Amino acid sequence: MAPLNDQSPERVARAFVEAINHRSVEELVALMTEDHVFIDGVGSRAEGREKMKAGWEGYFHMVPDYEVVVNETFADGNVVLMMGRAEGTYAVEGKLLPENRWQTPAAWRALIREGLVAEWRVYADNEPIRQLMARHRG
């Protein structure tokens, strides 16, 4: 996928959300700048497209039906803010069981540079999935 130079920052951010919802690491990587930065809910940073490729692969392995649902979008220059919820099922021994389904309100802030996502920041309380993980780790 080529950079979406002719697209608005909002379109680029939406394409990133679609790539997440396709659980397509290739699509995601193609939308990241080389120096892409990911910032999680507690402010921890992961830098570099390669690192984030591995990060998303690991996450999709853990939550194979992970989905981002966007209800509202705000944009200002190269920054796009999306609010909604994240949901999915925590996979236990490769199985997606209804009791391991979780959902949490979430927001995402995307910084767009030359048609690519330079920074992806998540605001969310991960307590629902953390509780499932703790339960299964016993």
Added chain:
Amino acid sequence: MPLSAEFPEFAARAFVEAINHRNIDELAGLMTDDHVFIDCLGKRLESREKLMAAWEEYFQAVPDFEMVVDETYVAGNVVVLLGHAHGTYATEGKLLRENEWKTPVIWRARIRWGLVAEWSVCGSNDPLRHLMDKHRA
């Protein structure tokens, strides 16, 4: 008509200031009667009276609670504020350095006639939760 009725951002900013003053009366004066609070996990708490009690309890738990706003987005009557929250979890009325916490947060305010009709918070409560768990253990 108060200026905040024409400019929703003013009402949201005033609400932030009231929180940072830890002033329940100021907060109550900025809430609609049917004010709704939605927490980070999507739980709703409704009515000004209930929220006054909840904020009072929260300010007892975190007496130096503060919101820092870095970015603001406005669309119609909705104001979204990005930044972080920080404070110290009080143990036996004391504010100890090891109980300080900070977390990135987004706040979303829906304004009606210059008052805050809905206030929702989106962000990780983990730092504070860990402290509370530690002291309960």
